[in-house]
Amino acid sequence: MAFYTDKKERSHRFVLALRMGLPIFLLSVASFLILFLQPKAGVLSLIFLVFILLVIAVYFIFFLINQSTYENITDSTTHTFTPEYFFKLFNKWNKYQTITIAMIRITNLTGINEKYGVRNGDSILVEVTQKINNFFISKDIKVLPICRYKGGDFILMFKGEKEKYSAMMELFLAKYQENIINDIEVTLNGILLDTKHVKKIEEIITRLYEIQYASDNRASLIDDNDIIPEELEKSVLNALEHQCYSVALQSMVSDNMPIEEVTFKLIGEHGNFIHQSRFIPLLNRIGKMSEYEKHLLEIVVSMAKNSDCSYALTLTAARLRNGLFFQYALELLQCYPEAKGKIIIILDEKEYSPQIKRFREQIAQYRAVGYKFALDNYGGNHVSMMYLKEFDVDYVRFDSLYTRHIKEEKYQNIIHGLNITAHLCGASTWILMVEDDQSDKIASQLKINVKQGNFYEKIRLKEKE
Template sequence: MLLPEEKERALRFKLALRMGLPIFLLFLIVSISFFSIEQETIPSYYFVIVISVFVVMIYYIFYLIYQGYEERITDPITHTFSREYLINYFKKKIDNGPYTILLISVHNLTDINSRYGVKKGDKVLYEVGQWIGAFLKEKEIERFPIGHYKGSDFLIGLEGTKERYQNMLDLMCLKFQNRTIDEIEINLTAAIVDTNYSQDLEQLTTRLFDLLDEKMLDRQAFEEEEIDPTELESSVIQAIQRQSFSLMYQTVYEKDTPSMLEASIKLINDEGKIIHQNKYMPVIDRLGLTRTYDEIILEKVVQACESVPHRLILALTLSPSSVRNNSFFERTLTLLNNNETARGRIMFVLSENEYYHHPKRYNELLQAYRRLGVFIAIDNLGAFKSTMALLKDLKVDVVRFDNQYGKHIKEREYQNIVKGLHIIAQGFGMRSWIRMVEDETEYKNVKSLGIDFIQGNYLGKIGSLEEVDKML
């Protein structure tokens, strides 16, 4: 038992004792008074009864206090339903017909807690919950369940399908755009799903958070074709077990010379259809198969080195958690020892969304990979969720700018940012890499900024090794 649990149990027992003692004393006084009037002496068995009554009384009060805590249905911060109660509520509703679940998230809550304090953050959550309730009541939606699911996230359950509420949800987010609480700006984001997607609550909530992530990446999440989650999960597991992958490559140029090939990986299901990364990666992460997947992909890319034209470097995107795993390092060592042609021709591309708090150990591992002949690149530099703090702690070979800079490189503002990021990279002894160069104008803009590696459809389409070889 943990110390907090021990302390809580002791506290509850003391509380039961304080509550039971006055009742016991009253019982004792009344009993003694009765015996003093009716009898000259108090029988000895009376004391056994008194002690037994006292023990039973304290146990019963103790039990009631515990049950009161266990059966709490509201969250103390937001005054909405607790997560446990809300989950049980939704499970019952899902079985009774079409049902829609909304996810409302205070996207900048972490920043609010950091800048204004946790108490302000708690007040923001409370006020947002109250505002959502008032808004829905204005829309004549009464007695709906709303609960604090986790962190900055609320879940709301509504009868019917999502088509009935999609416009209302868009209006809710629109009305909240200019709202502040105690002069604090609130960034509200939302997602919606219904039981037409799945009858499983876990899959519904997972889909909601996937949609929210896609929305923050400016993807048209609500227009995408829905895939049955159970079928998708089964297809992903089978594809990994069979190692059924499609590997395609795109050339990366250094100045005007081919320098690297970036691997693009997709899964293939039983019907031979392709499953794209934005669909299967959340499933792989959820099932805990990330390292297994990365090891399989690394093995295939290492094997492909023998067929790669002009001894180009092969770059592949891996999960940082896999690369930091000692077992993955040992697997990499074995693969490179068994295939000398791959040494000095593999690049790991790592995307970090937040600062890793053990940079010394991380850097030691990366340097061990580099001694094996593996190049290291940090991806998505300058993105919304990326962190530049790791650049001072990690010695890597290349930094790759977020895709938005390639897409908007014709705009002066983006050119200035890319120029600044390139100078920062040079200052750390790293080389720069940009993608999404689609036409001659963009290519000229990028070259004028001195970027080291350039990639995009203007320079070469994605294709198989044979197709890429013909284009070189």
């Protein structure tokens, strides 16, 4: 099936050829008419005119050939639109109607390039492009602009709202999410977003990546949030400035001191909750994440100063590696010495720190002044396993996968092994999402130290003081 992008490229080159040839043709015709209308025109005049026209033609052609290198509208590998041309086309379409933008990603392209070579990676890009094009053309979408934005990320543009294409996207992923191309495993995912609330292409691209970041474990994600980006940013900044936070707690069953996990949401101007998946990427983008996490730590430390419980909260590893943040954390415990030993910082990091020696020293400094540490996604994230051998930590929290399958014998055997490993490394073990009596009994038999879930207590909002 023919690509819409190929048709557009051919028409673009035809227009470019006209731009080269038509001015020369018109100049030649005009020159010959003027020459032959002169009564004294001779052969010498004709030769001189032809020579001048030839020089002009050669110069003009070479100039336009050089200029055409700056006017490529398609990618040389996949023959999809370049981002620059795609964005121009988007602005043209978006003037008259709602547009849906889809992003389809080859999630393992980096691994393919490393394992099979860049040439095979390029062939995968071409094959995936053909699958995308053929699938949607088979659904009677004849005009399908496709852009290879970067790496293995393709952006598609449809006319109409996202509800019209959501089932189509799910069907595409059901067919191609995991497939084999040239004996190479290829995994895809997809995201949809329309322009009802997000109008600018830069904001759309940013939002697509925010959705992707917030949901790496789902095959497809459709943005159902109706908050306009400008209003969201204004609401988030206002909540941050006035520290409008919703604080939720969940108690756990522990072998030692009672523990409560603390989670936060922002409260918008109209009293609505803003979920972390919306405001965390925004805070990272505008450089306000450090301010936000300082507020969280201050709130939790102030809660712990007059309590018999320990409080656990999640902070980003990048913040913990910041020396200024450590100084702030130290000053908090100096102001509230009663909170020492009651704050558990949950560390969840997807990538192994390249400066592991320095990070180990920083974790030791936090623990020396009175903070405790927990590694999250134990058994599910290899980084947690790597950090367990590098750091002295107080807790490791099992990945939720093990809780969901805790009634299965094989999972129980794995939990048992991981539990022994953690204990031998000096860490207490922690399991979450325990929902029934049978799971509780199994967790107790496996000698897990901390148990959390709705079976013991549901999440509750902290009462305002």
